[in-house]
Amino acid sequence: xxxxxxxxxxxxxxxxxxxxxxxxxxxxxxxxxxxxxxxxxxxxxxxxxxxxxxxxxxxxxxxxxxxxxxxxxxxxxxxxxxxxxxxxxxxxxxxxxxxxxxxxxxxxxxxxxxxxxxxxxxxxxxxxxxxxxxxxxxxxxxxxxxxxxxxxxxxxxxxxxxxxxxxxxxxxxxxxxxxxxxxxxxxxxxxxxxxxxxxxxxxxxxxxxxxxxxxxxxxxxxxxxxxxxxxxxxxxxxxxxxxxxxxxxxxxxxxxxxxxxxxxxxxxxxxxxxxxxxxxxxxxxxxxxxxxxxxxxxxxxxxxxxxxxxxxxxxxxxxxxxxxxxxxxxxxxxxxxxxxxxxxxxxxxxxxxxxxxxxxxxxxxxxxxxxxxxxxxxxxxxxxxxxxxxxxxxxxxxxxxxxxxxxxxxxxxxxxxxxxxxxx
Numbered sequence: 001x002x003x004x005x006x007x008x009x010x011x012x013x014x015x016x017x018x019x020x021x022x023x024x025x026x027x028x029x030x031x032x033x034x035x036x037x038x039x040x041x042x043x044x045x046x047x048x049x050x051x052x053x054x055x056x057x058x059x060x061x062x063x064x065x066x067x068x069x070x071x072x073x074x075x076x077x078x079x080x081x082x083x084x085x086x087x088x089x090x091x092x093x094x095x096x097x098x099x100x101x102x103x104x105x106x107x108x109x110x111x112x113x114x115x116x117x118x119x120x121x122x123x124x125x126x127x128x129x130x131x132x133x134x135x136x137x138x139x140x141x142x143x144x145x146x147x148x149x150x151x152x153x154x155x156x157x158x159x160x161x162x163x164x165x166x167x168x169x170x171x172x173x174x175x176x177x178x179x180x181x182x183x184x185x186x187x188x189x190x191x192x193x194x195x196x197x198x199x200x201x202x203x204x205x206x207x208x209x210x211x212x213x214x215x216x217x218x219x220x221x222x223x224x225x226x227x228x229x230x231x232x233x234x235x236x237x238x239x240x241x242x243x244x245x246x247x248x249x250x251x252x253x254x255x256x257x258x259x260x261x262x263x264x265x266x267x268x269x270x271x272x273x274x275x276x277x278x279x280x281x282x283x284x285x286x287x288x289x290x291x292x293x294x295x296x297x298x299x300x301x302x303x304x305x306x307x308x309x310x311x312x313x314x315x316x317x318x319x320x321x322x323x324x325x326x327x328x329x330x331x332x333x334x335x336x337x338x339x340x341x342x343x344x345x346x347x348x349x350x351x352x353x354x355x356x357x358x359x360x361x362x363x364x365x366x367x368x369x370x371x372x373x374x375x376x377x378x379x380x381x382x383x384x385x386x387x388x389x390x391x392x393x394x395x396x397x398x399x400x401x402x403x404x405x406x407x408x409x410x411x412x413x414x415x416x417x418x419x420x421x422x423x424x
C-alpha cells in the first residue's frame with residue numbers, strides 16, 4: 001500500500017512537471033511577435049506544439065515557402081521552416097486543432113541592407129528653423145514701466161518663431177533687426193508649437209536699456225556638440241549618428257533643423273564617468289575644416305543627412321549587414337568608438353536585456369561595458385559616445401544612446417531598424 005502511494009505521488013509530480021512545461025510552451029504561442037523579418041534567401045524556424053498548427057492565411061508561395069517536419073524525438077512538436085523567396089509580406093496563423101484561429105503574425109521578406117559602420121568622433125553644428133524661445137521675460141520700457149509682450153500674446157518657452165510680418169527669421173540678431181525696421185504698434189508672428197503652426201499678434205516694447213524694440217524673449221538659434229557617427233550607406237550616401245535627437249538644454253524640446261553639418265572632431269580630453277556623475281568626451285572641431293556631411297533631419301532616434309564623397313573614399317571600414325531586432329541575442333557584442341588618437345577601436349560589451357518592441361524607442365536594449373581598456377579610460381559609457389555602433393555576429397544591430405547615471409558601466413542602445421525607419 002505504501003509503495004502504491006509512493007508511485008502515485010511520483011506520477012502526480014511527473015504529471016505536474018509535464019503540465020507546467022506544456023503550459024509554458026502554450027503561453028509562448030500567444031507571445032509570438034506580431035512581425036517576423038526574413039532576408040531574401042534566408043530562412044527561419046518556428047516550433048509549434050500539439051494541438052496547435054501553423055498555416056499561411058493567404059496562399060502566396062512566391063513570397064515564402066513553408067514546410068514542416070515532425071521531429072522523431074518529439075511527436076508533439078512540429079518544426080516549421082519558412083524560406084524567404086521574394087520581397088513581400090505574408091500573414092501566418094496559429095490554429096488550435098487546425099480549426100480555431102489563435103494568433104496571427106506577419107512574415108516580412110526584405111533585403112538585408114549593408115551599411116558601413118562608423119565609430120568616428122564627429123562635431124555637430126545645428127542651426128534651427130527660425131529661433132527657439134527658451135525663456136519669456138519682462139521688458140523695461142522707455143517710460144520706466146515693465147511689460148511682457150510675448151507672454152501677453154501667449155508665446156511660451158519651447159515655441160519656435162518662424163516669421164515676423166511674413167519675413168522669415170534667420171537668427172536671434174535678425175529678430176531685433178526686423179522689429180526695429182518695422183517700428184509698428186503690432187506685428188504678426190508665425191510660430192511653431194509641437195509641430196503645429198500658429199499666428200499671434202504682439203505689441204513690441206521699446207526698451208529703455210538699448211532703445212530697441214523687444215518682445216521680451218530669450219532665444220536660441222544654434223547648438224553644437226560632439227557625438228559619434230553610427231553608419232553610412234555607400235550607395236545613397238546617407239548617414240545616421242547619435243542614436244537620439246538633439247534637444248534644447250533649457251526646454252528639452254527637439255530642435256528643428258534649418259541646416260547643419262558634421263565635422264571631424266579631435267579628442268581633447270576625457271572626463272571619467274562615476275556613479276551619479278556622467279563622464280564626457282571633450283572634443284574640438286573647427287569651422288575652417290572641411291565638413292564631413294550635411295544634416296537634414298533631427299529626430300528622436302538620431303541625426304541624419306548626406307555624407308561627403310571625400311570621407312567615403314578615405315574611410316577603410318567595410319560594409320556589414322544589419323541585424324533585425326528579433327536576431328539580437330543576450331550575450332557578447334562589441335561597439336566601435338573613438339577615445340584616443342582619433343582612431344576608431346573595438347570595445348567589448350555584453351547585451352544583458354532586450355525589449356520586444358513593436359514601435360520605435362531609443363531604449364531597445366540594455367548593454368554593459370566589459371572591455372577593461374574602455375573601463376580604465378572612461379569608466380564606462382560617457383557623453384560623446386552616443387551613436388557608437390553595436391555589432392553582434394558580424395551584423396550592425398544598433399547604437400549606444402544613453403548611460404545609467406548611477407552605473408556608468410551600463411546604458412541603453414537602440415535597434416538599428418528604428419534608426420533606418422527615419423529614411424522612410
